Amino acid sequence: MRQSLGVRLWRLSIIAFVAFYLLVPLYAMFDFSTKPFGFADKGRTFRAWQMIGEQQDLFQAVTRSLISAAIVMALILFLVVPTAIWVHLKLPLLRRPFELLCLLPLAIPAIVIVVGIAPLYRWISINVSESPITLAGVYSMLILPYTYRSLSAALDAVDIHTLAEAATTLGATISRVIFGIIMPTIRTGIINGSFIAIALVLGEYTISNILNFKTFQVVIAQIGRSNGNVAVAVSLASLLFVLFLLLLIPNKKRQGAVLDVDLA
Amino acid sequence: MSASAYVQLVDLAKYFGKVKALDGLSLDIAEGELVALLGPSGCGKTTALRALAGLQELDRGAMIVDGKDVTFQKASSRGMGMVFQAYSLFPHMTARENVEYGLKLRAHKTAGDKRKARSAELLELVGLSTHANHYPHQLSGGQQQRVALARALAISPKVLLLDEPLSALDAKVRTQLREEIRRIQVELGTTTLFVTHDQEEALGIADRVGVMRNGQLEQIAAPAELYDRPKTAFVAEFVGLTNPIAGKVNGGSIEVLGGVVKTLPGSITSGAGIALVRPESIDVVASKSGNASILSASFLGATCRLSILMSDGGRVTAQLPSPDAVGLGAGVSVKVSLLDIPVFVKAAG
Numbered sequence: 086m087r088q089s090l091g092v093r094l095w096r097l098s099i100i101a102f103v104a105f106y107l108l109v110p111l112y113a114m115f116d117f118s119t120k121p122f123g124f125a126d127k128g129r130t131f132r133a134w135q136m137i138g139e140q141q142d143l144f145q146a147v148t149r150s151l152i153s154a155a156i157v158m159a160l161i162l163f164l165v166v167p168t169a170i171w172v173h174l175k176l177p178l179l180r181r182p183f184e185l186l187c188l189l190p191l192a193i194p195a196i197v198i199v200v201g202i203a204p205l206y207r208w209i210s211i212n213v214s215e216s217p218i219t220l221a222g223v224y225s226m227l228i229l230p231y232t233y234r235s236l237s238a239a240l241d242a243v244d245i246h247t248l249a250e251a252a253t254t255l256g257a258t259i260s261r262v263i264f265g266i267i268m269p270t271i272r273t274g275i276i277n278g279s280f281i282a283i284a285l286v287l288g289e290y291t292i293s294n295i296l297n298f299k300t301f302q303v304v305i306a307q308i309g310r311s312n313g314n315v316a317v318a319v320s321l322a323s324l325l326f327v328l329f330l331l332l333l334i335p336n337k338k339r340q341g342a343v344l345d346v347d348l349a
Numbered sequence: 350m351s352a353s354a355y356v357q358l359v360d361l362a363k364y365f366g367k368v369k370a371l372d373g374l375s376l377d378i379a380e381g382e383l384v385a386l387l388g389p390s391g392c393g394k395t396t397a398l399r400a401l402a403g404l405q406e407l408d409r410g411a412m413i414v415d416g417k418d419v420t421f422q423k424a425s426s427r428g429m430g431m432v433f434q435a436y437s438l439f440p441h442m443t444a445r446e447n448v449e450y451g452l453k454l455r456a457h458k459t460a461g462d463k464r465k466a467r468s469a470e471l472l473e474l475v476g477l478s479t480h481a482n483h484y485p486h487q488l489s490g491g492q493q494q495r496v497a498l499a500r501a502l503a504i505s506p507k508v509l510l511l512d513e514p515l516s517a518l519d520a521k522v523r524t525q526l527r528e529e530i531r532r533i534q535v536e537l538g539t540t541t542l543f544v545t546h547d548q549e550e551a552l553g554i555a556d557r558v559g560v561m562r563n564g565q566l567e568q569i570a571a572p573a574e575l576y577d578r579p580k581t582a583f584v585a586e587f588v589g590l591t592n593p594i595a596g597k598v599n600g601g602s603i604e605v606l607g608g609v610v611k612t613l614p615g616s617i618t619s620g621a622g623i624a625l626v627r628p629e630s631i632d633v634v635a636s637k638s639g640n641a642s643i644l645s646a647s648f649l650g651a652t653c654r655l656s657i658l659m660s661d662g663g664r665v666t667a668q669l670p671s672p673d674a675v676g677l678g679a680g681v682s683v684k685v686s687l688l689d690i691p692v693f694v695k696a697a698g
Contacts, residue, residue, distance in 0.1 A: 244435050250404050251437040251497075253424045255451035255504060269441040 111321065118318035133314035137322060140315070142304050149217045150301040154286040156221035158279050161232055165225075166275055169236045170267050174249055187233040190226055195291040198223070206296050217298035224286050231285065232278035239274020240267075284327055354413075355380035355540050356401070356508055361410035362564075363396055370396040371407070372564030378508075381538040383531070384569070385555035387548055389587070393564040394544045398510050401542060403427045414507050430501030430539075434513040436493045438485040444496045445481040448472060451504040471499035474533055491522040498530065502537065509534065509541040515550060527554055548588055552576070560584045580615045582625065582695035591625035592665045594685075595697060598622040603694050606631075606640075608685045616694035624692045628654065628668035632686035639682030641665070646674060657683055 118133045137143065172183050190198065202223055209219050245267050252266045253259075268275065290302040301323070309316030354377035363371040370393045378384045386394040399405035401412055403424030411420045419427055430451075438447050448468040472478045475495040485493055494514050501509060511530070515523045531554045534541050545551050551558045552572040559569035560583070568580045579585035596605035598619055603612050605624045616622070633643075633655060644656040644664075653674035657665045665683060 243440070244437070247433050247435045247437045248439060250402075250424075251431065251433060251500075252439070252450070253404070254402055254427070254429055254431040254510075255500070256425050256428075256454035257450075258425060261454070266439055270439070272441070 111324070114317050114321045118314050118321060120314060122312070122314045133312070133318040134322075136312070136315045137319055140304070140308060140319075142299065143301075143308065143319065146217075146299050146301045146304040149299075150287055152218050153221040153224060153300075154283045156218065157225045157228060157282050157286055160221070160225040161228070161279055161282060162275070165229070165232055165278075166236060166268060167263050169233060169240060170245070170263050170271075173237070173240045174245060174267075184233065184237065187229040189229075191230040195227075196295070198227075199292050199295045203296065217293060217300050220289075220293055220296070220298055220300065221286075223292060224282075224289065227289070227292075228278075228282040228285050231281040235274050235278035235281065236271065239271035239277075242274075243270055245270070280331060283330065287323065287327065354378060355382075355415060356542070357411075357413040358397065358401065359411045359413070361397060361400060361412070362408045363393075363400065363405065364408055369393070369564040371400070371410075374410075374561075374564060374566055376559060376566060376569065378540055378542065380540055382556045383534050383541040383543060383554065385543040385545060385551035385558045386561055387545060387551040387558050387588070388561035390546060392561040394546075394561045395512060396564075397561075398512055398542055398544045401508065402429045402431050402510050428504065428507045429510055430504055430506030430508075431510040431512065432494065432497045432501050432514040434516055436485070436490065436497075436517070438488075438493050438496055438500070440485050443482050443484055444472065444477060444488065444499075445469075447485075447496055448500045448503050451500060455504070467503060468499075471503050472496070474502075474536075475499045475529070489522075490518050491526055494518065494526060495529075498533070502533070502539065506539065509539045511541065511543040513545050516545070516547070523550075530554065552588070558588075560587060562587075577690070578613055579625075579693050580613075582693060585625040585693040590628050590666060590668075592628065592631065592667075593623045594626055594663070594665065596622060596624050596694070598694055603692070605692075606684045610685055611691035613691045613693045616692075617696045621697040622694040623697050624694045626685055626692050627690075628666045630685055630690060630692070631665060631667035632684050633657065633667050633669060633674075633681050635680070636682035637680045639680050641681050641683045643681055657681065659683065 119129050119131060121127055121130050122133065169183075172179050206219070206223075213219065248266055248270065249262045252262045257265065287301055289300065290306065293300040294303050294306070305316050305319050305323075308319060356376075356378040358374060358376040361371045361374040362369075368391075372393070374393065374397055376384070376397075386397060388394045396405055400407050400410075401414075403419070403422060407420070411418060413419070414427075438444075439450065442450065445465075445468050448471055449464050452464045452467060469478065469481070472481050475498055477492060477495055477499070480488060480492060480496075483492075485496075488496065494517075497514070514530075515526055518526065527550055530543075543551070543555060552575070555572065557569055558572055558575050560567045560575065562583055568575060568584045570578070575584065576589050579588065585591055594605045596603045598612065598617055598621070600618060601612055602609050603616075603622055603624050604610075605626065610624065610626075612618075612622075612624075629652075633641075641657045641659045644658050646656070647654045648671065649668075651671060652668050653671045655667045655669065655674060657667060659665060667683070
């Protein structure tokens with residue numbers, strides 16, 4: 086059915102507005118990062134972008150933040166996901182309390198969390214490691230509200246009880262049911278949850294700064310104090326990096342949806 | 350309990366608080382037999398099936414399959430093939446992978462090419478060999494249930510358990526698939542327990558039908574016997590249509606609508622009773638001075654169903670061959686025909 090001109094114009098204007106809203110700040114960042122900031126610069130300059138490579142601290146911080154993100158992802162896959170599935174499958178009465186528990190990190194201000202865990206991290210720094218990678222522990226707690234919601238929505242969207250029972254009657258053990266049947270079924274929810282988690286870990290500032298760990302965001306802030314152009318260039322680069330990661334999300338549905346459904 | 354029974358359910362009980370899902374259910378199924386459990390929702394039929402699958406723990410009772418007590422055996426090692434009411438194909442696997450799943454999990458891992466051959470054979474059996482590489486979301490409801498059936502049969506199950514597998518499908522597909530299930534079941538000789546609330550489905554497919562009520566088996570018999578010789582009023586009323594018509598019982602017979610009809614065992618033997626008369630046992634002839642008038646008629650093809658108002662205010666449904674119903678005016682005379690077919694009589698009031 087052909088849409089009327091009015092409807093199409095209305096849609097286009099909404100899309101244009103959203104694009105404008107999202108792209109203008111990005112353009113502003115790009116514009117600022119290419120403004121001259123030294124005596125020798127004139128017109129456009131990419132010196133700030135070139136200087137990203139010279140920031141030793143930055144690369145270490147990125148690496149460490151990425152390792153933290155990887156640890157958080159592993160914790161999601163092997164702890165949060167099986168737990169969420171277990172609660173949905175076997176302990177339906179615990180669903181509400183569990184959801185509430187997972188929302189707590191959102192309700193408690195970051196500064197309160199820091200005060201609470203500072204003594205623990207002091208102990209960890211002395212006895213275990215001083216590396217910012219240890220922050221993966223607190224991060225895996227901070228991401229719970231987002232990850233759990235995304236998983237819970239995915240679990241509610243399919244009849245996991247019947248799938249689990251079907252697999253069980255065919256001979257599957259409970260671990261096979263969780264890892265072999267239900268996890269692939271809610272794959273999209275897991276991937277979404279994981280990417281929110283990565284974005285959160287790469288963007289976290291308050292806790293790592295107060296606990297005195299040099300993570301990605303802390304280092305960007307430090308660079309910003311000495312050179313704003315470089316800091317903005319780094320921020321924009323990190324945004325593009327996350328965008329690149331998002332594009333890597335496998336989309337199997339696209340491959341599968343070619344054939345038509347025919348009648349019985 | 351017969352010694353030759355392949356599946357024996359003995360005194361099964363399951364209580365959910367005050368609700369008696371199963372209350373002393375005993376049932377024998379012979380090898381290769383298809384038994385349907387029929388009953389209203391909440392009668393315990395699904396609980397019984399799930400108990401046999403190992404998906405439902407019991408409070409009491411024993412289950413013996415092929416001479417082995419499986420009461421406490423885990424569902425994953427019982428070797429039961431099950432088809433569920435809800436679509437239960439694994440959405441991330443193709444039809445073929447779904448069918449092969451159970452084979453992959455067998456203790457003595459079935460070799461790859463054997464597995465492929467077996468899944469191809471079963472998809473062929475359910476008529477879906479061309480859809481082997483389709484994902485569930487590319488299949489219609491009927492096709493999904495066929496794949497589910499192939500998947501359940503792939504592991505050569507000791508018992509095939511069907512939990513209202515047709516209830517989510519539309520009428521035409523339902524009839525088609527029902528007949529196909531029966532064909533495959535007979536072809537493979539798989540002992541099958543089929544649970545349904547649809548009597549047409551149960552009577553049309555099963556060797557024997559068990560009618561359940563409040564967690565107990567009211568009667569189990571071949572479809573024709575269940576229809577013609579119900580043992581309780583509940584069975585008579587639940588299976589097929591009946592007209593409750595008041596009459597006077599005298600020993601083994603009852604006088605209704607001016608005729609005397611034999612009563613079935615289990616009926617009351619004296620006093621005022623209510624005969625449960627099948628619509629096809631009621632004879633309607635045109636008569637201006639008759640005892641009834643026709644309210645409405647619905648054409649069903651070969652037969653015609655008449656809704657009749659009796660002169661005493663009661664209503665009766667009769668089913669006649671369509672040609673006989675033609676030309677019947679408003680005034681008719683109604684009596685019970687087929688006097689040699691006994692009816693069930695329950696106590697009045």
